[in-house]
Amino acid sequence: MQIESASISQLAEWEKELSTHYERIRQHELNLDxxxxxxxxxxxxxxxxxxGILSGDYRAAGGTDTRNYGGLIGLTCARELGADMLQVPTEEVIAGGNSSxxxxxxxxxxxxxxGFAGNTPWRELKAPKFLCPVPGYDRHFTICEQLGIGMINIPVNAQGPDMDLVEKHIREDNEIIGIWCVPKYSNPTGVTYSEETVERLAQLGQIANPGFRIFWDNAYAVHDLGHYVSLPSIRAATLENDTADSVLQFASTSKVTHAGSGVAFVSATxxxxxxxxxxMQAMTIGPDKVNQLRHSRFFTECTSLKDHMRKHADILRPKFDCVLEHLHNGLAGMNLGQWEKPQGGYFVxxxxxxxxxKAVVNLATEAGVKLTPAGATFPYGKDPEDSNIRIAPSFPPLEELDTAMAVFVLCVKLASVRQRLKHLHQKG
Ligand SMILES: Cc1ncc(COP(=O)(O)O)c(C=O)c1O
Structure with a gap:
């Protein structure tokens, strides 16, 4: 049934059917997340x-005893791992603790x-702001919010952030000092930035405040679900545009090895x-080098990064398929929502x-299926359209995900039909 062409009585009947189904599910007292x-x-x-991979051998190449203090920028072998993930030279990488x-x-x-590289500290500006491609990663926005840095929404399309809008804001406001980018398999849209987008981002350093930095959070650099998708190199593009200082790149092994005890990397000029x-030197004497050495040995002695990520993909693929099948079978052609099939990353x-x-998330919560709060993918938790929901299929077992998605689809239908009915009643 098409919701727009349905009459009030058709919709009322549909609402009754869906509500009965929903109430039956509520009786099951599910607890899914x-x-x-x-x-x-x-x-x-x-x-x-x-x-146990170190088996008592704590020495890194060159003889460093990794158990001891020191080594602010990380072990060379760990920096090499970061360089491999980010496709940059090892000298441009710092390997840190467990979290990017x-x-x-x-x-x-x-x-x-x-301030970076001798530029004015952002706190000295009247109103420093970041551009925030939306929907995006909630924790990026929390950092800005906590420091009182303003945020401007930039819609994301299939190529990445709307670059006309990005350039317009930067030309008009010299106090824009950053942009958050998740350039490959973006959280949550799954979008990978196109060549043109990367090139235009690389040119921003020519028109922006000299203290402006692109936060290139390549969290899903090696997280392909099927074939490898290559991301154009922001480093190469900025070198060509003489703007290399404008980029800071990040990655980690959080979703490669153990999420809570991986190694994180930053790369820059x-x-x-x-x-x-x-x-950093005021804050720490050095990172956890024992863990860095464990990671380096793991990827030289046990597996390659590529083979390892293939195994992740084999586990994740059926879960993404499950989500997409539910959406397709339950909602395709009904005009009740939109989604894309991601080629990698962690979200639909x-x-x-x-x-x-909000109504969908509330209904699902009431039925025992926890979803990311509506709005979380936008700065200040405010989705102007009250439309985006991030589905994270990785954690629950497949059977639980299957049930959760059936509930999700039902809640989408119920919330949509109720909204339409309300609208028609209000219209009189
Ligand atoms: C885009 C993005 N960046 C960073 C992180 C967190 O990374 P880490 O565990 O290295 O701190 C996540 C985790 O969900 C993420 O989605």
Missing amino acids: ITRGKPSAEQLNLSDKLD LTLMYHAVLTGYLF GDNLKSLQQQ SFNTRPGCA
Whole structure:
């Protein structure tokens, strides 16, 4: 049935059927969760050889005793792993602790408190702002919100952020000092930035405030579900445009090995790395080098990064298929929502009819299926269209995901029909 052409009585009948079904499900007192993009236990198991891999041999190449203090920028072998993930030279990489989010937070703090590469600290500007491609990663937005950095929504299309709008804002406002980018398999849209988008982003350094930085969060650099998708190199593009200082790249092994105990990386030009190190050296004597060595050995002695990620993909693919099948079988052609098939990453982004996302999430919660709160994918938690819902299929077992998605589809239908009915009643 097409919701737009249905009469009030047809819709009322449909609403009654859906409500009965929904009430039946509520009786089951489900307790399912498809909120966060966490690896499943089965995925974590793939890296269990990390445990014990050092067998008492704590020396890295060159003789460093990794158990001791020191080595602010990380072991060379760990930096090589980061260089491989980000496709950059090892000299341009710092290997840190377990979280790239922490490195991003430190990088924003560095820009805010001290400024990068001799530029004005952002805190000295009247109204420093970041451009935020939306929907995006909630924790990026939380960093800005916490520091009082303003945020401007930039819609994401199939090529990446709307670059006309990005350039317009930067030309009009010299206090735009950053943009968040998840360039491959974006969280949550799954979009990979096109060549043209990367090229235009690389040119921003020519028109922006000299302190402006692109936060290139390549969290899903090696997280292909099928064939390898190549992301145009932002480093190469900025070198060609003489804007290399405008980019800070990030990645980690969080969704490669063990999510809570991986290794994170930041890559940038020498001047930017120097600014980061100046801040880091007041904060730490060095990262967890024992863990860095474990990771390096794991990827030289046990498996290659490529083979390892293939195993992740084999576990994840049926879960993504499950989500997409439910959406297709339950909603295709009904005009009740939009979604894309991602080629990698951790999410399926679903857009309800405008104004329905909160209602869907509430209905699902009431029925025992936890979803990421509506609005979470936007700065300040405010989705102007109340439409985007991020579905994270990785963590629950397939049977649970199957049930959760059946409930999700039902809630989309119910919320949409109720909204339409209300609208028609209000129209009189
Ligand atoms: C885009 C993005 N960046 C960063 C992270 C967190 O990475 P880490 O575990 O390295 O802090 C996530 C995790 O969901 C993410 O989706």
